[in-house]
Every structure is written in C-alpha cells, then in structure tokens.
Amino acid sequence: MDLFDLTNPSRKEEDVRKARPLADRIRPKNFSEFVGQKKLLGEGSLLRQLISGDQLCSMIFWGPPGSGKTTLANIVAHQTRFAYHTLSAVTAGIKDIKHIMEQAKLNLQSYNRKTILFIDEIHRFNKVQQDAFLPYLETGTIHLIGATTENPSFAIISPLLSRCRVFILEPLSPGELTVILERALTDGVGGLGKLKISCDSKVLNMMIALSDGDARRALNLLEFCAGAVKETPKRKITARVVRELAQKRHLIYDKQGEEHFNLISAFHKSLRGSDPDAALYWLARMIVAGEDPLYPARRMIRFASEDVGNADPQALAVAIAARQAYETLGSPEGELALVQAALYLATAPKSNSLYTSFENVKKEIEESGSLPVPLAIRNAPTNLMKKIGYGEGYQYDHDFEDHYAPQQYLPDELKGKTFYQPGPFGFEREIRKRLDWWKKKRGKENSSPSEESTLGTEK
Numbered sequence: 502m503d504l505f506d507l508t509n510p511s512r513k514e515e516d517v518r519k520a521r522p523l524a525d526r527i528r529p530k531n532f533s534e535f536v537g538q539k540k541l542l543g544e545g546s547l548l549r550q551l552i553s554g555d556q557l558c559s560m561i562f563w564g565p566p567g568s569g570k571t572t573l574a575n576i577v578a579h580q581t582r583f584a585y586h587t588l589s590a591v592t593a594g595i596k597d598i599k600h601i602m603e604q605a606k607l608n609l610q611s612y613n614r615k616t617i618l619f620i621d622e623i624h625r626f627n628k629v630q631q632d633a634f635l636p637y638l639e640t641g642t643i644h645l646i647g648a649t650t651e652n653p654s655f656a657i658i659s660p661l662l663s664r665c666r667v668f669i670l671e672p673l674s675p676g677e678l679t680v681i682l683e684r685a686l687t688d689g690v691g692g693l694g695k696l697k698i699s700c701d702s703k704v705l706n707m708m709i710a711l712s713d714g715d716a717r718r719a720l721n722l723l724e725f726c727a728g729a730v731k732e733t734p735k736r737k738i739t740a741r742v743v744r745e746l747a748q749k750r751h752l753i754y755d756k757q758g759e760e761h762f763n764l765i766s767a768f769h770k771s772l773r774g775s776d777p778d779a780a781l782y783w784l785a786r787m788i789v790a791g792e793d794p795l796y797p798a799r800r801m802i803r804f805a806s807e808d809v810g811n812a813d814p815q816a817l818a819v820a821i822a823a824r825q826a827y828e829t830l831g832s833p834e835g836e837l838a839l840v841q842a843a844l845y846l847a848t849a850p851k852s853n854s855l856y857t858s859f860e861n862v863k864k865e866i867e868e869s870g871s872l873p874v875p876l877a878i879r880n881a882p883t884n885l886m887k888k889i890g891y892g893e894g895y896q897y898d899h900d901f902e903d904h905y906a907p908q909q910y911l912p913d914e915l916k917g918k919t920f921y922q923p924g925p926f927g928f929e930r931e932i933r934k935r936l937d938w939w940k941k942k943r944g945k946e947n948s949s950p951s952e953e954s955t956l957g958t959e960k
Contacts, residue, residue: 522720522721522724523685523691523692523693523720523721523723523724524716524717524720524721524724526691526692527684527685527688527691527692527720528572528575529572529576530575530576530579531576531579531580532576532580535569535572535573535576536569536673536677536680536681536716537568537569537670537671537673537674537677537716538568538569538573538670538671540671541668541669541670542573547666548577548668552577552580552581555581555582557577557581557583557617557644558644558665558666559638559643559644559645559646559664559665559666560577560644560645560646560647560665560666560667560668561623561646561647561648561649561653561657561662561665561666561667561668562574562646562647562648562649562668562670563649563650563651563652563653563667563668563669563670564650564669564670564671564672565650565670565671565672565714565715566650566715566717566718567672567673567712567714567715567716567717567718567719568670568671568672568673568714568715568716569670569673569716570621570648570649570670571619571621571648573670574619574646574648575619577617577646578617578619578646581617582614583614583615583616583617583644584604584605584608584614584615584616584617585616585617585619586601586604586605586616586617586618586619587618587619587620587621588601588618588619588620588621589620589621589622590620590621590622590623590624590625590626590630591621591622591625593620594630595629595630595633598630598633598634599633601616601618601643602633602637602642602643604616605618605637605642605643606642609641609642615641615642615643615644616642616643616644617643617644617645617646618634618643618644618645618646619646619647619648620645620646620647620648621648622648622649622650623647623648623649623656623657624649624650624651624653624656624657628658631657631658631661632658632660632661634661635660635661635664638661638664639664645661645664645665647665653667671714672713672714672715673714673715673716674714675706675709675710677716678709678712678714678716678719679705679706679709681716681719681720682700682705682708682709682719682720682723683705685720685723686698686700686723693723693724693727696727696731696736697736698727698730698731698736698737698738699735699736699737699738700723700726700737700738703740704738704739704740704743707740707743708722708723708726708743708747711743711747722743722746722747723738725746726738726742726743726746729742729746730742761792764783764786764787764790764792765783765787765796765797765800767779767783768780768783768784768787768797768800768843769800769804771783771847772801772804772808772843772846772847773804773808773851775847775848775851776847777843777844777847777848780843780844780846780847781840781843781844781847784797784839784840784843788832788836788839794827794832794835794836794839795824795827795828797839797843798820798823798824798827798839798842799824801820801823801824801839801842801843801846802817802820802821802824804820804846805817805819805820805821805846806855806856807853807855807856808846808851808852808853808856809846809849809850809851809852810852810853810854810855810856810929811852811854811855811923811927811928811929811932812849812850812851812852812854812924812926812927812928812929813849813850813927813928814928816845816846816849819841819842819845819846820842820846822838822842823838823839823841823842824839826838827839849927850926850927850928850929851924851926852923852924852926852927852929853924854921854922854923854924854929855921857922858920858921858922861920862920865915865918865920869914869915872912872913872914872915873912874912875909875910875911875912875913876890876891876892876893876894877892877893877894877895877908877909878892878895878908878910879891879892880892894908895908896908903942905939905942907939907942907943923936
C-alpha cells in the first residue's frame, strides 16, 4: 500500500471492515434482517411490545453461543431513543463500570436520556462486580441487557436477577442457518458475494450440521472455506475442504456449566430408565465433547449402588472394573470399557432399596440419637467388662443348626424396626426369600424350638 492509500480515510475504513470477521460484517441491523427466535420476536410477544412502546426494562438474554444474543441487543438498543454502551465481562472491571455509570448519570441529568448498557458474557462478572449495578438499576439510571450462555439462576446474583426479565434464545434450526449462509455467500457488501464462491446444498448442509445451531460457528467455517478456495480456478467449496478445515465437530459443552450437568443428568436417568440406547448416546455425547471420561465412570460407580444395588451385586464390580480399565488404557481404548459398563447398568434389574434404607436409618439416627449397643453383642476383652455384663447371653451362630441363632442386634428402643426392604427384582428376590426364612425361623424358635426348616426349601 502506498502513502496515498494510508492517508485515504475511505480506504482505511474499507480495510478495517474487511479485517472484521464475516459474522460481524453481516450482522443484522434491524429485525427484518434478523433470522431465528420467532417465539421471542413474534407479533404480540412481550419483547416486541416493550420495544415498540419504547418501554424497555432490564433484560437477560440467555441462550447458546451463536443464537443471536449480541445482535438482538444491538437491534433493541437502536430501535429505541436510549444512549447505548457496551462492555465485555471478559475484559472489563469495576473502573470501566463506574466510568459508564457516570456517563449514564450525566445523560439522565443533563439530557433526560436513559442509557442501555449491554454486557456480553455477564456470567463472568463476580458478585462484587454484579453488585455494582444495583444502585443504578434502582434509580433508573441505566437499563441493563446482559447476554449469557449460563443458566441465570446460577450465574446471576439474586438481587440483580430479580430486577431483570429473562428471555430465552434457542439454537438456530438448520433452515435458519441455511438462510444465513446463503445470504453471506451472495452479500456483496459485507459478505462473500464479490468473491463469487459456489457451494452446493449438500456441502452447505454439511457445514450446518457441524455448526450445532451456532450461526457464528457456521459463518466462521464458511469464511475459512472461502479463504481456502478463493484462489482456485473454480472457487468452489467441496466436502473435502469442509472436512479438512472443520477437523472435528465441536459440540456445545461446558465442563463447569449447565450443559455439563444436563448431560450427566440425562445419562444417569437413562441408565435408571433401563434405556441402553439413550445411555450410550449421552455417554458418547460427553466423551466426544471433551468431558473427562473418569467423570461418567465415577457416576456409574455411584449408580451401581444407588439404582441397582443388590438387585445385581455384580453391577458395582463391573462399574469399578470399567473405571480401572480406563485408568489403565486411557483414551480411546479405555472408552469401550465405559460403554460396556453403561450398557450393563442400563440392562440390569433396578432397585433403590440400598439408597432408601440408608436414608431411613440416617433419619432414625438423627431422631433417636446415640442409642446404646445391647450388652449381649458388646465385646468383652477384660474381666471388668465381663462382670458388668458385656457379651452376656451372646449366641455364636455357627454353633446352631442352619448357622443361625435368633437374637436381637438393634438397640432395645428399635427392636423390630425394619430399614432394608429388598425389591422384587433380580438377586433381591433371593434376598427377600432369605429374610423371610430367617423371620419365620425366629417365630418358630420363639414358639416351638423343635420345629425345623431348611433354607433351600422355603419359597
């Protein structure tokens, strides 16, 4: 570029525009250009009414990446007569917030003009930073529009959330992404129209599938592909080009955010619901998206006791072995062991008797406190203990027929109390038979010691 070009304002402005990403260059400027979120922006919707009546309130836009949160905030701001400022929670601090608040106060006092402050990724602000907005919201100095990919219930402090309306944005559909990409290919101002790039519908659908409902990701991929073919004779984006540039599909997943908990919840409930296909799907979703495979491995160990338990005692061994196998092999070889465990657990008989019995006994302990151990089952290692009754009357089960001596093990205050009720499925059916047999034998011992029964003959 020569010196004339460097001093030419229009040329410099053109260069800056070209340097911006495609997604930013073709960002919609009004609602007629906006694609998607029909529920949110349809005729008669609350947001439409607020905008058309110039009655904005503070808002939180909650949705996945690339669903249009920033674009929507820009359009909303420019459809009103408010002053408009933006901050990114990634780079801004308290000093930046205070500076804008002072400007907002000046706008209100001197020009009777309210201010909209848009904060991208507001969930990244800590509690102190979020608290800083509260007095200005109370006085009406600013209207806040926050954009977040995180669940506001967890990411936004309660006092701030209570002063905002939450609007939920959905991932864009394949049809909506098609409209956006086709517009980018033909737009001759901010888009790729001047390059005359061609791309057939099959390849376009491939890019859309790789974008997972994210318009920004779709446009970035399109721009990468266009850059790769713009110097070729045909200037055509092919499936091979897309595959080479995309490398690996990027699934929506945040190891510390809501989607992390959504997927593990779906996995656990699919196991509990005995749906091996769904369990396999959610496990694969987590692993492919980059989750540490040891996390679902640990959850399966818990599941084996909580939701299978003694209905299939082997389930716990399988879950533990799967984790050990993964620790030994790593990825990808060890992942198959996790798949084996997931399918085993999903198809195992289910029982939550262990979980409920433990909860019941903890509740009893909380209510009744530290009840004394019956003397008969106390150990008596010293003569003093023997003299005061420790171990007196204890019956050694192996000295009795059927290796069973009916006696009381619970504290006197809990005599006859039942905490564990085995379920009707799997091995717990056998456990129930045993418990019934022991209960029956206790009754016979108490009424007629000469009567006999055998463990294997009871039904």
